[in-house]
Amino acid sequence: MALLSDKVRGLFDGTNFAVLSTLDPDGKPHSTLVWVKRDGDDLLFALPKSRRKTANLSRDPRAAVVIFDPASPYESAQVQGTASIRDDPHGALADELSHKYTGGPYPGFAGPDPHWVTARITAGNVNTSWPDS
């Protein structure tokens, strides 16, 4: 069952940034801008373990993701899904995403040697907004 249409896959396969929303301990939404990679219908994120979004997803895996191409902002996709977290001790995904987005190795935004995890979000609901549809 393919949840993500070719058009939505294209948004995730490009170098568009995504907004990842999680739930704070009190239940309010928490959202940040992130790199993303698609694997089938799953979305993969490289997160430092120390970040609030990582703690949020570990406690409550429910998440939402929005992505759009800034060159065509009226075509956006919204995914609601459930995250599973696993360790990425060597930061392999962070490095892969860095090559995807910057063309080079990870530039160290998160400081030296963060403890990386991979969040894999399996899509539940997918919605799109296209002006022509």
Next chain:
Amino acid sequence: MALLSDKVRGLFDGTNFAVLSTLDPDGKPHSTLVWVKRDGDDLLFALPKSRRKTANLSRDPRAAVVIFDPASPYESAQVQGTASIRDDPHGALADELSHKYTGGPYPGFAGPDPHWVTARITAGNVNTSWPDS
């Protein structure tokens, strides 16, 4: 008390799109791409009353907003706040936002004569991600 720095104000005062996150009835996050206008430290959104995000904010006013300039995506702002909703029977804000973003009157994405409301989000927490800071 100014919660939004000049840099963050600049992001909202430009024609950058924002991602607005609300809470579905079961508590999971729901996020969509929206136009936004700043009024002091408040963020204003024009929402058709029929949309899920409008029902969400009417039931639970807790929201998160992310904005960035696609030309400089490593500088993004995240706002968590609380929404108040009021009717906008003539769609004045939708028209104002349309002029801001498209340069012309509202192009009718939401169909003919939607029942408009204005969501005013008062910032609680503001965080920024700047690579150089």
